[in-house]
Every structure is written in C-alpha cells, then in structure tokens.
Amino acid sequence: MSMLGWTTYATIYAIFQRYGSEAKHMSTFSQSLHRYFEAHEDEHLKELIEFLRIPSISTLEEHHKDINAACSWLINKLTIAGLENVQAIETDGYPFVYADWLHAPGKPTVLIYGHYDVQPVDPIELWESPPFSPVVQDDKIYARGATDDKGQVFLHIKAIEALLALTGELPINIKCCIEGEEEVGSFGLTKWLENNQELLAADFIVISDTPLMQQGIPAICYAVRGLCALQIDVQGPQMDLHSGGYGGAVSNPIHALAKIIQSFHDESGKIAIDGFYDDVLHIDVEERNQFSTVAPPDEYLMNQLGVPHLYGEPGYTAIERTWIRPAIDTNGIYGGFSGEGTKTIIPSSAHAKVSIRLVPDQKPKQVFEQLEAHIQLHAMPGVIVTTTRVDEGLPYVASLDHVAVQAAHYAYQEAYQVEPVYIRMGGSIPIVSTFSEQLNAPIILMGFGLPDEQAHAPNEHFHLDNFRKGLLTLALFFTQLAQ
Amino acid sequence: MSMLGWTTYATIYAIFQRYGSEAKHMSTFSQSLHRYFEAHEDEHLKELIEFLRIPSISTLEEHHKDINAACSWLINKLTIAGLENVQAIETDGYPFVYADWLHAPGKPTVLIYGHYDVQPVDPIELWESPPFSPVVQDDKIYARGATDDKGQVFLHIKAIEALLALTGELPINIKCCIEGEEEVGSFGLTKWLENNQELLAADFIVISDTPLMQQGIPAICYAVRGLCALQIDVQGPQMDLHSGGYGGAVSNPIHALAKIIQSFHDESGKIAIDGFYDDVLHIDVEERNQFSTVAPPDEYLMNQLGVPHLYGEPGYTAIERTWIRPAIDTNGIYGGFSGEGTKTIIPSSAHAKVSIRLVPDQKPKQVFEQLEAHIQLHAMPGVIVTTTRVDEGLPYVASLDHVAVQAAHYAYQEAYQVEPVYIRMGGSIPIVSTFSEQLNAPIILMGFGLPDEQAHAPNEHFHLDNFRKGLLTLALFFTQLAQ
Numbered sequence: 001m002s003m004l005g006w007t008t009y010a011t012i013y014a015i016f017q018r019y020g021s022e023a024k025h026m027s028t029f030s031q032s033l034h035r036y037f038e039a040h041e042d043e044h045l046k047e048l049i050e051f052l053r054i055p056s057i058s059t060l061e062e063h064h065k066d067i068n069a070a071c072s073w074l075i076n077k078l079t080i081a082g083l084e085n086v087q088a089i090e091t092d093g094y095p096f097v098y099a100d101w102l103h104a105p106g107k108p109t110v111l112i113y114g115h116y117d118v119q120p121v122d123p124i125e126l127w128e129s130p131p132f133s134p135v136v137q138d139d140k141i142y143a144r145g146a147t148d149d150k151g152q153v154f155l156h157i158k159a160i161e162a163l164l165a166l167t168g169e170l171p172i173n174i175k176c177c178i179e180g181e182e183e184v185g186s187f188g189l190t191k192w193l194e195n196n197q198e199l200l201a202a203d204f205i206v207i208s209d210t211p212l213m214q215q216g217i218p219a220i221c222y223a224v225r226g227l228c229a230l231q232i233d234v235q236g237p238q239m240d241l242h243s244g245g246y247g248g249a250v251s252n253p254i255h256a257l258a259k260i261i262q263s264f265h266d267e268s269g270k271i272a273i274d275g276f277y278d279d280v281l282h283i284d285v286e287e288r289n290q291f292s293t294v295a296p297p298d299e300y301l302m303n304q305l306g307v308p309h310l311y312g313e314p315g316y317t318a319i320e321r322t323w324i325r326p327a328i329d330t331n332g333i334y335g336g337f338s339g340e341g342t343k344t345i346i347p348s349s350a351h352a353k354v355s356i357r358l359v360p361d362q363k364p365k366q367v368f369e370q371l372e373a374h375i376q377l378h379a380m381p382g383v384i385v386t387t388t389r390v391d392e393g394l395p396y397v398a399s400l401d402h403v404a405v406q407a408a409h410y411a412y413q414e415a416y417q418v419e420p421v422y423i424r425m426g427g428s429i430p431i432v433s434t435f436s437e438q439l440n441a442p443i444i445l446m447g448f449g450l451p452d453e454q455a456h457a458p459n460e461h462f463h464l465d466n467f468r469k470g471l472l473t474l475a476l477f478f479t480q481l482a483q
Numbered sequence: 484m485s486m487l488g489w490t491t492y493a494t495i496y497a498i499f500q501r502y503g504s505e506a507k508h509m510s511t512f513s514q515s516l517h518r519y520f521e522a523h524e525d526e527h528l529k530e531l532i533e534f535l536r537i538p539s540i541s542t543l544e545e546h547h548k549d550i551n552a553a554c555s556w557l558i559n560k561l562t563i564a565g566l567e568n569v570q571a572i573e574t575d576g577y578p579f580v581y582a583d584w585l586h587a588p589g590k591p592t593v594l595i596y597g598h599y600d601v602q603p604v605d606p607i608e609l610w611e612s613p614p615f616s617p618v619v620q621d622d623k624i625y626a627r628g629a630t631d632d633k634g635q636v637f638l639h640i641k642a643i644e645a646l647l648a649l650t651g652e653l654p655i656n657i658k659c660c661i662e663g664e665e666e667v668g669s670f671g672l673t674k675w676l677e678n679n680q681e682l683l684a685a686d687f688i689v690i691s692d693t694p695l696m697q698q699g700i701p702a703i704c705y706a707v708r709g710l711c712a713l714q715i716d717v718q719g720p721q722m723d724l725h726s727g728g729y730g731g732a733v734s735n736p737i738h739a740l741a742k743i744i745q746s747f748h749d750e751s752g753k754i755a756i757d758g759f760y761d762d763v764l765h766i767d768v769e770e771r772n773q774f775s776t777v778a779p780p781d782e783y784l785m786n787q788l789g790v791p792h793l794y795g796e797p798g799y800t801a802i803e804r805t806w807i808r809p810a811i812d813t814n815g816i817y818g819g820f821s822g823e824g825t826k827t828i829i830p831s832s833a834h835a836k837v838s839i840r841l842v843p844d845q846k847p848k849q850v851f852e853q854l855e856a857h858i859q860l861h862a863m864p865g866v867i868v869t870t871t872r873v874d875e876g877l878p879y880v881a882s883l884d885h886v887a888v889q890a891a892h893y894a895y896q897e898a899y900q901v902e903p904v905y906i907r908m909g910g911s912i913p914i915v916s917t918f919s920e921q922l923n924a925p926i927i928l929m930g931f932g933l934p935d936e937q938a939h940a941p942n943e944h945f946h947l948d949n950f951r952k953g954l955l956t957l958a959l960f961f962t963q964l965a966q
Contacts, residue, residue: 058824059822059823059824059825059826060822060823060824061823119826120820120822120824120826122820122822123723183825184824184825185825224727225727227727227827229825229827236790237788237789237790238788238789238790239788239789239937239940239941240606240939240940240941241788241940242910242938242939242940243810243812243814243838243840244708244710244805244840244908244909244910244911245805245908245909245910245934246788246805246909247805247810247811247812247838247840247909248795248796248804248805248808248809248810248840248909249784249793249794249795249801249802249804249805249909250788250790250793250794250795251790251792251794252812252813254744254813254815254816254835255744255745255747255748255812255813257741257816258740258741258742258743258744258745258813258816259741259745260741261737261738261741261745262738262741262742262744262745264738265738301732305720305721305722305724305729305733306720306721306722307719307720307721307733307734307865307866308864308865308866308867309734309864309865310732310733310865311732311733311734311863311864311865312731312732312733313731318732319732321731321732322727322728322729322730322731322732325731326731327726327730327731327732328730329726329730329735329738329827329829330735330737330738330741330819331726331819331820331825331826331827331828331829331830332737332818332819332820332821332826332828332830333737333740333741333816333817333818333819333821333833334816334817334818334821335815335816335817336813336814336815336816336836337603337605337814337815337836338815338816338817338834338836339542339543339603339605340542340543340544341541341542341543341603341667341873342542342666342667342668342712342814342836342838342873342874343542343602343603343814343815343836343939344710344712344812344814344838344911344939345814345815345939345940346812346814347814347815350816351821352737353819353820353821353825353826355726355730355825355827357726357727357730357731380794381791381792381794382790382791382792382793382794383790383791384791390824390825391825425727425728426727426728426729426730426731426732427725427727427728428727428827451728454722455725456723456725456826456827456828457722457723457724457725457828458722458723
C-alpha cells in the first residue's frame with residue numbers, strides 16, 4: 001500500500017459544506033446490507049484478528065511458513081464466502097490466491113486485487129502492542145497489516161459473502177487475486193502474468209490499497225508514482241580498522257557513502273542526476289490548481305509530522321512534489337558501530353537502501369541507468385561501490401471516463417453520504433502498471449485506509465468506521481456495476 | 484589500545500641488516516628468567532585464558548557484572564604474585580585495581596598502567612571462534628582482549644611474580660593501576676585523579692598498550708594522537724513516513740546526516756572545519772624524514788588492507804597523515820531500514836558516531852566547539868540536529884631523554900636481540916595526557932602487540948612469541964631501572 005500522506009481538517013469542513021446538504025438517505029437495499037454487517041460485526045472482527053495474527057512478512061525469508069499460513073487462511077475464507085475454484089497459484093516467488101464466481105452472463109467481470117503480505121515490524125520497540133497480537137481500542141484495530149492490506153482484502157471477502165448470503169448470487173462476475181509479494185515488488189505475479197493473462201482477464205480491476213482523503217471523505221485515486229529501488233554497498237578495507245591507526249590514511253566507506261547520498265540533490269533541493277527530469281511530463285496549471293482544493297496548508301502538515309519545515313524541489317507545492325514530481329529517498333543506512341557508547345573504527349563497509357518515486361513518463365530501466373552512472377561518478381577513490389536493483393514499477397495514470405468510476409462514485413457517496421474526491425497518490429503499487437499492460441483493463445483504486453494509519457510504521461491500525469463503511473461501499477459497488 | 488597501523492617486511496630486513504650483527508648473547512640473569520618463564524608457560528596460559536573468558540565490555544551496561552568479575556580476578560592474581568595493598572578503588576565510573584610493592588628504598592618507583600576492559604565484539608558473525616572462548620592456534624591466542632589489553636597487563640603481573648619468586652624481592656618500587664574504562668575514555672579514573680594524585684605518584688609510568696613495529700622489531704612509542712568523539716542525532720518527522728506518500732515533501736534525516744558528514748572534508752581530502760588546523764604544530768622535515776625509514780611502501784599497505792588506493796590529506800605521506808596530522812572519521816552510521824530486502828520509508832531519525840584524532844597543540848574543548856558549530860552550520864532545513872560529546876583526550880609527545888627510555892631500550896634489545904625503533908602512534912590513549920598533567924611523570928609506552936592483531940576487530944589475537952619475549956623484556960626492564 002502507498003499512503004496519500006495528506007489529511008486536513010480544513011478540507012473536511014470545505015467538502016462537508018459543499019456536499020453535506022446534498023447527502024441522500026440510504027436506499028432500502030443499502031439498509032439491509034447495513035443491518036447484515038452490523039449483525040455479523042463481532043464474528044467478522046474475530047476472523048480479521050485471526051488473519052492479522054499471521055506474521056506474513058514477505059521481505060524476510062524466515063517468515064516463509066507464515067506466507068503459507070496466510071494463503072491457507074485465505075483459501076478457507078474465500079471458500080466459505082461462496083467463491084469457487086479457490087486455489088493457491090504458484091509463481092516464481094510466493095503464490096497468489098485465486099478464486100472466482102462467474103455465473104452472471106452478460107454482466108461485467110471484475111478482478112479484485114489485494115495482498116496478504118505485510119511490511120517488516122522494526123523498529124519493534126516503538127510498537128505499543130505487539131504487531132501480530134491485534135488489539136481493538138478507540139474503535140481502531142491495531143496490528144501490522146491492519147490497513148495495509150489485510151484489513152482491506154478482508155472487506156472484499158465479506159462484501160461478497162454478504163451479497164451471496166442475502167441474495168443467493170452475485171450481481172456481476174468476480175475474480176480474486178490476492179498476492180504475497182506486494183511489499184517486495186510483486187515479482188512472482190508479474191512474471192507469471194507474462195504467460196497467463198487469461199485466468200485474470202477482466203473488464204476492470206479494483207484495488208483497495210489506498211486511503212481515503214481523510215476520515216469521512218472517500219477518495220478515488222487516478223494516478224500512482226512508479227518506483228526504482230536499489231541497494232548501495234561501499235567496500236573499503238577488508239576488515240574494520242582502528243581509526244587511530246589508520247584515520248587519515250584511507251577512505252572511510254561511510255564518508256564515501258555520504259558523498260554519494262549528498263550528491264543526489266543540488267543545493268536548491270532539486271535532484272542532481274544527469275538527465276533525470278528529461279522524461280517528466282508537464283502537468284497543466286488547471287490540474288495543479290485542482291490539487292490546492294484538497295491539499296492541506298503547510299502548517300497543518302508540519303504539525304502532523306512534527307517537523308520544523310517542509311523541504312523539497314523549489315517551484316512546487318508540497319502536494320505537487322509528492323503527486324506529480326519524482327523524488328529520491330534513502331530508506332536506510334548502516335555501517336560500522338551502532339551500539340551504545342563508542343567504538344573507534346573505520347568500518348570495512350557501509351550500505352544504503354535508496355528508492356526513487358517516478359512520475360509519467362519516466363521509465364524504471366532508464367532511471368536505474370542514470371542513477372547507477374551517477375553513483376559511480378561520485379564514488380571516492382579507495383573504495384569499491386556496487387549497486388543492486390531490488391524493486392521497480394512504472395508510474396500509472398487512469399482515465400476517469402469509465403462506468404466503473406461512476407459505480408465507485410455512487411457506492412462511496414451512498415455509504416459515506418458524501419461525494420468522493422479525485423486524487424493522485426505519491427506512492428507506488430507496482431502491480432498497477434503491470435495489470436494495465438498485461439490485462440489491458442482500467443484500474444479503479446478505491447481504498448478505505450486513512451493517511452495517518454501508520455502503514456509501514458509502528459502501531460499500524462485500521463479505523464473500524466471505515467471497516468463498516470468499506471463493507472457497505474464494496475457491496476454497493478459490485479451491485480451498481482450490474483446496472 | 485591504539486594500534487600503530489604500520490608494518491612492513493621491507494623495514495624488518497633493513498633493520499636486521501643494521502642491527503643484526505650487533506646482537507648480544509643473553510646475560511646469565513636473562514637466561515634464568517627465560518628458563519623460569521619456559522617452565523611456567525602452560526600454567527601462565529591457563530591463567531590468561533581464565534582472564535580472557537570474562538566479557539568485560541565497558542561500553543555495554545549489560546556487562547557490568549563482568550567488569551566486577553575482571554576486578555576480582557585481578558585482585559586475586561596480583562595478591563598471589565606477591566603485591567601488597569591490593570584493592571579495587573571506586574571511581575565515578577568503573578573501579579580500577581590498585582596494588583603496590585614499596586620495599587626498595589632509594590630506588591625509583593614505577594607506576595604500571597593497563598586496562599581490564601575490552602571492546603565490543605560486533606560484527607560477531609565474523610569471529611572464527613567465539614570472542615570469549617579463547618583458542619590457541621598457530622602459536623597465537625585468539626580472544627577479545629588478547630592483545631588489547633588483558634594479554635599485556637598479564638605480562639606485567641607475571642614478570643613481577645617471576646622476579647619475586649627468583650630473587651625474593653623487586654629491584655624497584657612498583658605501583659599498579661589497572662582500570663576498567665579505557666575503551667570508553669577513562670572518565671572515572673580521570674576524575675578520581677583530580678583529587679588523588681598521591682596514591683599513584685611515581686617517578687615514571689609504563690604502559691604496555693601499544694604494538695611492536697612488527698614481529699621481531701620492538702618499538703618505543705613517543706607520541707599519541709588525542710581524541711574528540713561525539714554522537715550526531717538527526718531528528719526529522721516524529722514517525723517513520725511512507726516514502727511514497729511523503730517523498731519530495733520533507734527533509735530525509737539520512738540525507739541531512741549525509742550532508743553533514745560529506746561537509747567534513749573538502750574536495751582534496753583536507754578537513755573543511757573552520758579554524759581546524761590553526762593549532763596544529765608544524766613538524767620539521769628532519770623528523771618527517773625519519774618516518775620514511777620505518778614507513779611501509781603504499782603498495783604494501785594497500786595490499787594489507789585490501790583497498791584499491793590510499794586516500795587522505797594532500798601533501799603528506801600516509802604515515803604522516805596518521806602520526807602528525809589530525810583526522811576525522813565516522814565510526815558508525817545508522818537510520819531507517821537495514822534488514823533484508825526493502826522498506827520504503829523516510830526514517831524518523833538518523834545517527835552517526837564521529838571521532839577526531841588530534842595532534843599537538845590541538846585541544847579537545849576547542850575542537851569540539853569547532854566541530855559542533857560546523858555541524859549546525861550544515862544542518863538542512865526541516866530537521867533538528869543534536870550532538871553529544873562522548874570521549875576526549877589530549878595528544879601527547881614524550882621526551883626521549885630519560886633513564887627509563889634507556890632501560891626500555893636495553894630490555895627490548897636483550898629480549899628481542901635487536902634494537903628497538905622509535906615511533907609515533909596514530910591512536911589515542913586518553914589516560915596518557917591525564918597522567919602527564921596530574922602525575923607530572925614521564926610515560927614510557929612499551930607494548931608487545933602486533934599491528935595486525937585485530938585489536939577492536941573480529942578475531943583479535945596475541946602472538947605467543949611476544950608473550951614470551953614480553954615477560955622477559957618487562958622483568959629485565961624493572962631490573963635495569965634499579966641500575
């Protein structure tokens with residue numbers, strides 16, 4: 001999942017003023033769905049807690065068995081829900097879980113995509129309750145994966161189950177693809193798709209892995225940034241050296257790494273990699289002006305994040321810098337002594353994890369080449385610098401001119417009693433561009449998380465108000481698609 | 484301990500050619516000492532292994548009880564050796580162990596200083612045998628503390644024990660001060676000394692915590708560099724942020740830290756901190772020319788360290804850069820995700836451990852102020868940078884015009900059958916300048932380690948040839964001092 005990163009109380013009032021008076025009362029069908037979900041809430045929460053207890057961290061090899069446990073759990077629940085052909089499908093990486101219900105001839109087919117893998121939990125010491133012992137508190141459920149993405153995958157399963165329970169059938173044809181490698185780049189599924197488009201073929205694809213604009217304001221996301229991620233390894237002396245004995249005589253790998261990282265930006269905050277901005281698409285002023293209607297004021301963001309200033313590429317607002325401009329970040333750095341106290345060494349090596357967010361029309365392959373050349377250009381004498389590509393994904397922009405977008409708009413409005421907003425997203429869902437290319441179907445990004453639900457961070461949680469409204473939204477969305 | 488960091492096969496041949504023909508045969512007294520140590524070697528090694536089994540890591544609070552165990556072990560062994568007034572003396576930090584033998588009226592009093600604390604063991608995975616399970620192999624003993632400094636402290640205890648066993652008395656008066664905080668800056672002993680000079684008062688001080696020039700070539704060290712060590716903490720957003728959602732909008736603490744570290748040096752490799760070189764003493768060309776007689780060729784060093792180039796301040800040879808020029812090194816860096824795979828975050832904070840080696844007449848207090856100002860000057864907008872001083876020590880240069888130097892010269896020559904060389908040292912022994920100021924006595928640095936014995940690194944070891952020759956050298960040194 002990739003968070004929007006933007007919430008604002010200012011916006012919520014503005015939008016309520018605009019749409020609050022137009023809020024319709026719920027339809028009879030909505031009300032019967034609502035009653036069904038209310039009656040089953042305790043049971044649903046118990047099941048979600050089971051799912052969240054499984055530490056299915058895809059980036060850590062030691063959790064392989066938990067990946068399998070999450071697959072088995074899903075197979076069981078999808079079968080109970082009433083779906084058919086439920087199975088784990090092997091890929092070169094971790095398997096994805098497939099299920100379908102294809103008994104609505106003449107109606108559209110929707111592919112539901114989600115992921116059962118989760119992010120690592122470190123820094124573990126900052127969690128207020130253990131990440132895999134879910135806790136419900138203040139109408140929120142706390143656990144790794146609560147909002148990203150197990151909680152949202154769960155909504156789809158239970159919305160389908162509800163429709164089948166209440167009506168004995170589904171209004172449309174449904175396929176599910178719940179994968180186990182989203183947090184590490186979806187490599188297995190991506191490769192599998194190259195030769196297997198037919199099984200997942202659909203009229204459109206729905207993904208619930210994005211957040212609402214903010215509590216109470218649903219959002220339909222029409223663009224995501226792409227990704228290039230790599231590891232930098234700087235090798236200096238073949239062993240750690242005493243910094244007294246050798247300090248001054250040899251290159252320090254940490255200094256060499258700092259020089260590389262520092263060279264990513266120029267003094268103004270612009271990315272200083274040669275040719276980097278060449279393919280960045282110009283966004284017209286009309287669209288940029290739209291952003292300001294949903295963007296929070298800087299003061300709000302600074303306060304939310306606890307930073308003394310925002311900072312980035314000049315000439316763009318903070319929301320523009322995350323929505324329509326590329327960015328480079330170092331996600332982690334390590335080398336030498338990091339324990340308590342001091343250890344006066346020149347470390348043998350130093351390492352960093354770097355990722356770039358791409359915007360249309362940047363291509364991962366080309367940006368990788370630019371970045372790798374830049375890194376070697378800034379390597380100090382006396383060290384050997386190597387880079388390893390670890391993840392990539394194309395940026396994606398959707399057309400808003402589609403019946404599925406209208407159905408999503410209707411469903412959100414009915415469930416939340418307020419019109420959804422249309423937004424871009426700073427994050428990346430690598431599978432989005434893969435689906436777009438391989439399945440040639442429009443993608444609807446309609447999520448139920450909140451931007452401050454700590455996806456990828458300690459104390460991840462999912463608001464139960466959106467759990468309830470999400471179930472209703474999805475059941476209404478599937479129903480509306482049949483109209 | 485601080486290593487020299489220089490060995491060369493070229494030098495050994497040159498020096499053997501110069502002095503080999505002058506080598507005297509051992510005196511009768513030397514031979515009887517030699518026989519005594521030979522007869523007791525197995526027993527001595529067993530005792531040293533006991534000492535090395537104690538994981539007395541001073542920088543890690545969890546090893547407090549091991550510090551106490553090392554104290555108790557020393558008290559027992561010093562008492563058995565025949566020393567008197569043996570006791571642990573409390574300081575504001577860890578205690579030091581005191582012992583004396585003061586029954587040689589009219590003879591000089593020597594203070595033996597050493598330390599029973601050791602460095603941390605990480606990276607633990609690079610040790611070929613566990614650091615606190617000593618192993619004897621290829622005539623070397625492998626364990627953390629083997630060469631730095633437990634092995635060398637042990638030599639003093641057994642040299643004293645031998646003299647008392649063979650002659651019933653010591654030729655001079657001896658005091659011992661074995662402390663437990665050398666690896667973290669000797670703060671407790673330093674503070675204690677401010678009000679307690681009398682107990683440790685001596686005519687001169689001997690420290691065995693420096694290495695030989697190389698195997699077979701003893702060295703008398705006449706200068707050490709000083710030290711300023713601090714921790715840099717860069718605080719960004721109050722929680723880890725998703726790098727998709729926020730990448731481009733806020734300062735990344737790792738980037739801010741890289742900018743600071745990169746700013747320490749200019750493009751040429753010179754330190755770029757304002758005023759940094761103002762107090763650096765000019766060393767005359769005559770002394771600099773002497774260095775070249777003991778310095779290894781660059782190719783040898785590059786091969787030894789496994790680096791493609793040496794690198795540092797222009798205008799100085801590699802040995803000059805470590806002996807007579809100051810240096811700044813980052814000893815460790817950490818922040819964000821360092822696990823396997825990827826985690827696309829902007830970390831909340833990033834941290835580095837930095838140390839500067841000082842040369843005469845730089846003062847730690849002033850250099851700290853320059854460094855701290857420099858760091859704040861290079862802090863990016865959007866983060867808060869704090870620094871914490873963790874260690875300091877003045878540089879020291881000794882006079883070579885002293886009877887104790889002559890005694891050390893004689894003892895080395897008799898034990899090693901080759902004349903010792905006179906060297907400076909790149910490392911720091913913070914207590915050296917403290918002793919010089921508080922006790923106003925000359926300090927003789929005569930050690931028995933080797934530069935490649937991995938002090939502060941995995942697979943630390945101590946060559947048993949120097950264990951044997953060290954025992955003999957010290958017994959002869961104490962005897963010669965009475966002449």
